Amino acid sequence: MLLIPCPYCGARTENEFAYGGEAHKVRPEHPEEVSDEAWADYLFLQKNTNGTYYERWVHAHGCRRWFNLVRDTLTNQVHGAYKIEEEPPKVDETTYV
Amino acid sequence: MKARYSIFSLARNALSYHENWQQAWHSPEPKKSYDAVIVGGGGHGLVTAYYLAKEHGMRNIAVIERGWLGGGNTGRNTTIVRSNYMWDQSAALYEHALKLWENMTRELNFNVMFSQRSVLNLAHTQNEVRITKRRIHSNRLNGIDSTWLDPEDVKREVPIIDLRGGGRYPVLGGSIQRRAGTARHDAVAWGYARACSEMGVDIIQQCAVEGFDIEGGQVTGVRTSKGQIKTNKVGLVVAGHCGVLANMAGFKLPVNSRPLQALVSEPVKPIIHNVVMAGAVHAYISQSDKGELVIGAGTDAYNGYSQWGSNPVTEDTLAAICELYPLFRRMRMLRQWGGVVDTCPDASPIIGLSPVKGIYLNCGWGTGGFKATPGSGHIFADTVANNRPHPIAAPFALDRFRTGFLIDEHAAAGVAH
């Protein structure tokens, strides 16, 4: 059971939150102008990192705010949380092979 | 030629205190080059190598495995085998596999304990009833055995079930596939490894992939912890870690890796005789030949590579088990674990060519890979050998995410949209 530091409410247990997948994917500003490949990339493709991962969460049973989390997907160590409009914290990134 | 296994060979070996059994498979050091390298020594990878050698005459091949054979999802699943999938493409794939399961023990001369004890899929809401019937009709017209059960039929098949489901989600019926069942998961890996080894396939454990050599868009080799291996055909069959290897080869996949949880109880005398899956409340149960209740829980809601799961998932599943089988409330959980599954947006696998020439993909099986093992390997071997998708594999190409031709098994699972 993860302990997730909501930037608005503080640390709460995992079951108050919902997951939003990879962070910093940006919806193309003019979707009609992008290729099918680029659109598929936006829709479906994932970094799916084994290691330090920047991901989106929403405090669904709390403040209902979306935010980003930096978490190690192997160890579940949380490196920090930041608001959508904020820059990610500086983290020593790890990727496992 | 290896000695065949039988009651007679057991008796013969008993006379020499079982001291003369041969190795089930050899563990050579990797050669400098191979005609093909299969990355991933789980069931799917081993079957791929088996058919490359057996049906495509490729004997100079290797299976390389980072850990130990069958140590990934092959050895961590709830061993359910069935083919009652709704979409034609999926049905073709899983039925192809089921037919191979039916002959696997004999073909391998290794008892994989394929037990066609029937699989029930319960329906708990009107919407599930509709979807279940739709799937049954589809199965039937695809030539797959699948029958609707009214609640009283469910009770006849599973006398210990509480049809009231505790009151909240009563059992409104379900489907049954009688040819479906379970198998001994480890035995599948070992049986195919033994058969591969006998045909000269090199099985190399403790050998991690560290990178790929790619020249002009064509793969030319694999860099491993046991050195460089030259090859221009690489099959990636690594389940949860497909994303990691795709990143090494320079492309991304539409895959999220997540722990899927399972657990077993203490062993008890036979009490439940088939496999019962309740999708709405996420509780899958069967009883192993050893007597343990084998229970499949859900996938974690977030990405993860640890073979541990999150406890709310276990709590929900066990609450559901207590609802459907009130007499199991006093049973005790012996062990819980997780397997890292590679889930695609449409809950269907990716089988076929990749953006790099010579690299072939077999991944994205999510929670459903074990049942497909022999079929997956069979059509993947054909794909690798002939550098084009096998007809059954064709709909499962990576390109479907561009065209939108998804095979959305969520729809078939009755997941509300």
Place this chain on the structure above:
Amino acid sequence: MAQTYRLQDRGRVDLERPIDFTFNGKRYRGYAGDTVASALLANGIHLVGRSFKYHRPRGILGAGAEEPNALLQVESGPRTLPNVRATQAELYDGMAVTSVNAWPGPDTDVGAVNQLFAKLFPAGFYYKTFMWPGKAWPYYEKVIRHAAGLGKAPTDPDPDFYDKRYAHCDVLVAGGGPAGLAAALTAARSGARVVLADENPEFGGSLLSARETIDGKPAIDWVQATLDELRGHPEVRILPRTIVFGYYDHNWIDLLESRTDHLSRKPDDRPRQRMWKVRAQEVVLATGAIERPLVFVDNDRPGIMLASAARSYVNRYGVKPGNRCVLVTNNDGAYQAALDMQDAGIEIAAAIDVRAEATGPFTERAKQAGIRILPNHGVAAVDGAKRVRAIKAQPLAADGERLTGASRKIACDFVASSGGWNPTVHLFSQSRGKLRFDAETAAFVPDRSVQRARSAGCCQGTWGLMGCLKDGLAAGAEAAKAAGFPDTKAGSTPKASDDGFLPARWLWTVPGEQPVGHKGKHFVDYQNDVTAADLLLAIREGYTSIEHVKRYTTTGMATDQGKTSNVNALGIVSQARGLPIPEIGTTTFRPPYTPVTFGAWGGRDVGDLFDAERHSPMHAWHVRAGAAFENVGLWKRPWYYPIGNESMHDAVQRESKATRDSVGILDATTLGRIDVQGPDAVEFLNRVYTNGWKTLKPGMARYGLMLGEDGMVMDDGVTACLRENHYLMHTTSGGAGDVLAHLEEYLQTEWPELRVYLTTVTEQYATAALAGPNARKLLQEVTDIDLSPEAFPFMTFREGTVAGVPARVFRISFSGDLSFEINVHADHGLHMWQTLMSVGEKYDITPYGTETMHVLRAEKGFIIVGQETDGTVTPIDLGMDKLCSSKKDFIGKRSLARPDMLDPQRKQFVGLLPDDPEEVLEEGAQLVEVLKDAPPMDMVGHVSSSYMSPNLGRSFALALVEGGLHKHGQKVFAPMPGGKTIACTITNPVFFDPEGERLRA
């Protein structure tokens, strides 16, 4: 019944409180404080069961959680419990226990015939046989299944209930032995919130079984004083009978408290067990250590037990396991047990010591006490199948791999065996802490913590009592400090002995008369009947990875999860492969530490509390009206209202007809409602719906279709413009939560610049939909709103009063008939409904449920999201491409331009009319264009909705058919099981009032 082996002068049982119980139907007596195991031993019983595979007679090996053999069925009937360790089960009056896996009993067990064929059953034998004839496996399997398993599952529902509790603390201490108590003490003194848990009814851990002193007084006095002080701290929670079984992410710890299993009468009002879910800031693991048995030939004979267990029975329970003991050991510490036994009047016949030289503090004391020690000896053979009678000792050869010289037979009635100790690192390993192999003690010890935890005492490889106390004090202080109590001090360590169990010799297999596997069996995993020979066979066959060894032989996979066997197995594998143990690896310790009841995981989240139920304010009325209910999301919705014994079909026919003929009323409260406000609200609606919203004026409403970004239909509903920049969005009943989440996600993450605020207001309203030609007349009687078509046209809303309460009335229709949806404050819902019902009497108002709602909307060709759509259907497929604006972007639009979305052969939305108007197609039926005699057949679509319509006077259906939009008039067939085929014609899906005259009337 005499307890021949009970000691009157020692032990912690209460000799004043005798307890009667039965074992395999026979009555015995024990005392309060006994476990089943100690009580059986007091009565001279060692033989308690049969083994899993060979049905070998088995006795009691341990005295706690490590017990692999003595598994019993406790009670019968609904409260029966399989596989209970006799060593952990507290005795209570009237308790009835029976052996498992033995029929008719452990003494004369029919399954023992297996022993005759044991030679055919090496590890993995089942992979090599039962293959002939080809179809016979189901029969073999049936036999195997019946032979396998241990106890019996209950066959009746559990009469007990379970509980879950959350707790937060600064310091959690797992284990209440010397280290744990010391840790709890320093942490508590700092003021920290402490949780201290121990699996035993009494705290003290190993001290309960010891005769040592602390500060010159009996150790138990220190335990008592410590507990007294802890109880004085208000922030300390002391949990006896509570096992810490799981260590999960971020210091989340699960505990299981046993509340009634030890009671003779189970109280109705107390949960049987309680699961504690603790988030601890800091954790101290003080989980002790478990002794390993030695692997010698036939080491499973009843009467052979761990030396520590024998000591525990003598000191803690006042029970002699026998009168004449042989000690078999590889270490010095085991002599402490021998000395205690000797002190209790047990004759120590000999000590077979595999060490070349028997030395060490306890060994020296044993020598002084006159115990005969046979150094450098192995066990040649064990006499006695159902109870050890004698043990044959023989000198070891120099390499320790075989015996040499003359053997001697030593008569005994029990054997105490010690192969060294394993720190109980399960929880530490579960916390993903890294282990290190300590060559000196040949054990895995904690190396590096990953979570905020530290180990203290034996579980981290500290072996003397004084060292454990010191460890505990320091760990408690460190934990409290780390949890934010800076002034914590460890304090001085009380005086106690500090002897460990070294020196030792690590002889993983003690050789017998013949090579391993030839005669007799060297058991490693008792419960799964895994022998040293099995391990060697696995390696010989290439199953060399420790995980393969484990899975091939099943060692360590029994209900004890290898507590006594894992390290012995590693040692044997390491020796066979010629590799040091750390290179062999260790298997991962997975939760739980000991088995945990399913019911406790479920807690009270069962029955009515399994999942939330949502009710409309009119729910009680529906119940009184005898409605049948349907689950829609979390909502309980009236499905239909049967009158008397009316069938569902008849009720729905009646409701449908009555509504179209006069007026019907539907509880539409469950529709999702989202209040959308802000200067950019209309722009937001434009982006989330396929159609345009800029022209929607206050007072008007519009149907909207919402897609996921993948272009698939996700939701639909009517949105009204309440006033400028203020909208009320309706969603489907089941989809409301997902829609709100979807909208918030885009608003917050993609378009934070939009000034829009979303509020769920579903629960604030109660809604009744009046439908049918008399809807206007009826409503006009109870409202001040002008309902005339001119004043109140279709797709608008008005505000006023209905039944005297403020209301907002929408003129929208899901039935295809003249319809008004009346929204009032939720508190007024029942009043509104009842008023409409009573005023409506003269119009024969008919309440209708979701099924009739489905019929009516289907007659009109309206879709239901989730029924006509399944996540694979686009608006184009539904023939609703006109609703997709070409002038703007919206969520999902780009996906609709992908190649496959434009394929004319996609499944498209159509109506179906069966040739036989009495034939109602089954929902879910598959459709074909070309019939064949038998499957397989090519399917072109499926039936999504199908009904008998009293209004059309015939059956009809909705379907999705490949290229169906252009196939109106063509034939399709639904081949049913049993050879029946239903022929249908594809039609336009709008069957009723295609011009919409009723709708706009």
